Amino acid sequence: MLHHIKHYLPSQTPLKDFIHHNSLHAFQDKLFYEGIFTAATIFGYQVTLELKDYRQLYSEGRIRKDVVKEIVEKRKGVISADFWKSCMLEKKYDCHLAPRIGWLRSHWNTRLNFDIDNKVQPLLFRILSSYLDQGIAIQKFPLNEKGFLASIRDLQKNSGEGFFKTKRAKDLLLNEDIGVYELYDPCWK
Numbered sequence: 001m002l003h004h005i006k007h008y009l010p011s012q013t014p015l016k017d018f019i020h021h022n023s024l025h026a027f028q029d030k031l032f033y034e035g036i037f038t039a040a041t042i043f044g045y046q047v048t049l050e051l052k053d054y055r056q057l058y059s060e061g062r063i064r065k066d067v068v069k070e071i072v073e074k075r076k077g078v079i080s081a082d083f084w085k086s087c088m089l090e091k092k093y094d095c096h097l098a099p100r101i102g103w104l105r106s107h108w109n110t111r112l113n114f115d116i117d118n119k120v121q122p123l124l125f126r127i128l129s130s131y132l133d134q135g136i137a138i139q140k141f142p143l144n145e146k147g148f149l150a151s152i153r154d155l156q157k158n159s160g161e162g163f164f165k166t167k168r169a170k171d172l173l174l175n176e177d178i179g180v181y182e183l184y185d186p187c188w189k
Helices: 002-008 032-043 051-060 065-076 081-090 103-112 116-131 148-158 167-174 180-184
Strands: none
Touching: 065 081, 103 116, 116 148, 148 167
């Protein structure tokens, strides 16, 4: 009986607000294709059919040959149209999507043998969970009107213990001139 009804029970305490996250919302101010191709570059999303699918549709006649011929001639010229049509239908392309997201983590793992997930996530998730609390925590996160980073900087400055133990980590957090880009370079001092 319990096994049956557990599918109808929430796995967490109800939140006060409905949360729906559209992962493409950051691109809604762009033209449609510009937005989806930007998302593809950042997240590695496959936002169109794969090349092999377009080629299959072309060979089945679902993409009209006369339309393709007209467009290729218009964009590439009548003289070079056969070359471009051949490239479109036969040339091998590397269509692998390499997302930018995760690049830094992967770089630190492979080049520096440093598992950033293992070192960062436990503390970061505790801090973020407290900061983003939906009224469940016993004590409210000491919010700063300037946002999350300014809040944890204030906490680090004004508390006896703080979040970080090493001098370097504390210095990096408290240095307001440092951003993510400075941290990309493992040799940065």
